[in-house]
Each structure stands twice: as C-alpha cells, then as structure tokens.
Amino acid sequence: MSIYKFRVWCNVENMWVETLSETVPIHCPNNNDHNIDTNKTTIIDEFLNIPITDSSGKQRVHQTSRQLGMKTYFTGAGDDPADPTDVGGGTKIYLDHDIGDSTHSELYIDFNCIENETWIHEGYIVWESAMFDILSLEVVPRVPTWQYGSGTAYAIYNNYLIIPSDGTNGTIDITSDLTSSIGGLIYMPDNDLGESPTAFWNAEWNTTTKTFENITPAPYGNGRYNIFAYEIILDKFINKIPLLGSGFERLQTSDVDQFGHGMRLKVNAETHIDDNHEDHHWHLSSCITLHRERTV
Numbered sequence: 001m002s003i004y005k006f007r008v009w010c011n012v013e014n015m016w017v018e019t020l021s022e023t024v025p026i027h028c029p030n031n032n033d034h035n036i037d038t039n040k041t042t043i044i045d046e047f048l049n050i051p052i053t054d055s056s057g058k059q060r061v062h063q064t065s066r067q068l069g070m071k072t073y074f075t076g077a078g079d080d081p082a083d084p085t086d087v088g089g090g091t092k093i094y095l096d097h098d099i100g101d102s103t104h105s106e107l108y109i110d111f112n113c114i115e116n117e118t119w120i121h122e123g124y125i126v127w128e129s130a131m132f133d134i135l136s137l138e139v140v141p142r143v144p145t146w147q148y149g150s151g152t153a154y155a156i157y158n159n160y161l162i163i164p165s166d167g168t169n170g171t172i173d174i175t176s177d178l179t180s181s182i183g184g185l186i187y188m189p190d191n192d193l194g195e196s197p198t199a200f201w202n203a204e205w206n207t208t209t210k211t212f213e214n215i216t217p218a219p220y221g222n223g224r225y226n227i228f229a230y231e232i233i234l235d236k237f238i239n240k241i242p243l244l245g246s247g248f249e250r251l252q253t254s255d256v257d258q259f260g261h262g263m264r265l266k267v268n269a270e271t272h273i274d275d276n277h278e279d280h281h282w283h284l285s286s287c288i289t290l291h292r293e294r295t296v
Helices: none
Strands: 002-010 015-021 042-049 071-075 094-097 104-110 118-141 146-152 154-157 161-164 170-174 201-206 211-217 225-228 235-251 263-270 282-292
Touching: 094 104, 094 263, 146 154, 154 170, 201 225, 263 282
Parallel strands: none
Antiparallel strands: 002 015, 002 042, 071 282, 094 282, 104 263, 118 235, 118 263, 118 282, 146 170, 154 161, 161 225, 201 211
C-alpha cells in the first residue's frame, strides 16, 4: 500500500494542512465540506510502503503463484480434446510397463485452453519397481494433416513451421480442418516480460459454434497463432530423470507458465534393460498442478 504525505491549502481555514493519503486530496482534511486550492497541493514526503498486518501487528504475507482470477486445480488427467469445453475428461496420467512391452512409451495429455485460461505450476510423480528407468516431459504442438502441392496458401519454413505464402508459391496444402479446436492452430502466449510472440497466423474463436473463424495470415510474424508441420519440442519440463525402486517426487517450483491452446504434454518413458538383457515390470503415475479459469 502506497501512502503519500500531502500539504494542502484549506481556503476556509486559510491555512496549510498536512495529511497522509493514497490519492491526491480534493477536500480539506479537517472538513470534507471545505474546499482547497488544488494548485497549491504538493507532495512533501516520499511514499511509504506500509505492510498489511493482522490484529497482533504481524505482517501478513500470502505466497501464491496463481494468476488473479484463476483457481488452483490438481489433476491426474487431461481434458478431452474432442470437446473444447471439457475439463478433466481426457487421458489419465499413468504408465504401466509389462515385461515384453516396448522399452519406449509415449503418452499425450491435452488441455482445453481456448475457453479456459490455463497455467502450469508444478507436478508430482509416484513410481514403483523402477530400475534406472527414465522419465521426460515435453510440450509439443498438435500437428495438422497436410500434403505437398504447388501454388497454395501455405509453405514450410525451416523444415517445421507452416507460414503463409502469397497464394502462388506455396508448396503444401493443409487437409485437416483448421477451424476445428484440434485442427492445428497453436496459441502462442506472451512471455513473462509481456512481449508478444513471433506467430504467423491470426484467428478468432466463436464460442457459439466452437470453431475458429477469420483465419488470416500474419506474414510479418505479428500474429497470435502458429501452425507446425511436424511435432517439435516447444519446451521441456522434465529431462531424463532416472527412477529407481519405489518412490515419490514433488517437482516443486514457485513459477507458472501459460499453456497455449493446441499445445500438448508428451510423457516419454524409457525402460532400462540390464546387462543380462532382462526386462522388468514397473509403474508410474503423476499429478499436475494447474491454475485455471474453470475447474469444471
């Protein structure tokens, strides 16, 4: 709370009066019915940061990573991407490796953010009977289907990003429905400095039809959405954590990152085969802490 020390001239009292206030006074501090000469009002002291205290005088501090307007949400499942309004009805976050299964397991977790602003906070993992098995967690984009063509409105830049062409020199054609919530448009949030992303498409979400409309190119990179031709790693939260025996780990942080609609969490698990080439049965489950506009 910022407090300023003002000196004001009270016309009725015909005198200077000093007062503490968060805002510039508009009446005489001695009497709200008495006017002042606003041209003479001055700040005579620097503002003071006065902490909020409880009844005992102790300073009150509330630590939170939650954005204003968001609710804390613990979940062991994603959302159903086929229903852009769904919360919690998607893939459950667990892996169960049986002897003889592939040593590489993948799991995709989706969150519907187009009508439900979502921030990722931290996560928890529980495992059993692991033997130096490896866990990673990445953020990847949902990718549309496309085919090669000529003279189209789309081109591939740097072997992974679909950008606008002028309609005469495009090299691919998108065959999936971009207006769908799972059609391939990826929302790119601002960074934590408030800087806009580099993005090559704009679109508007229709909350009635539950589809994107007015999809337009932003050839100078000043858009809000990107489209990816291939699955690439946008971010990595967990990198090759080795798991041993049975245990629990809280992946603790005080930070949050906004999750863009169309982004997916990709769980990668690698089962370790020992020197005797023997496989083993092991399990993994996880819970993720989110801050969301809606929890149901």
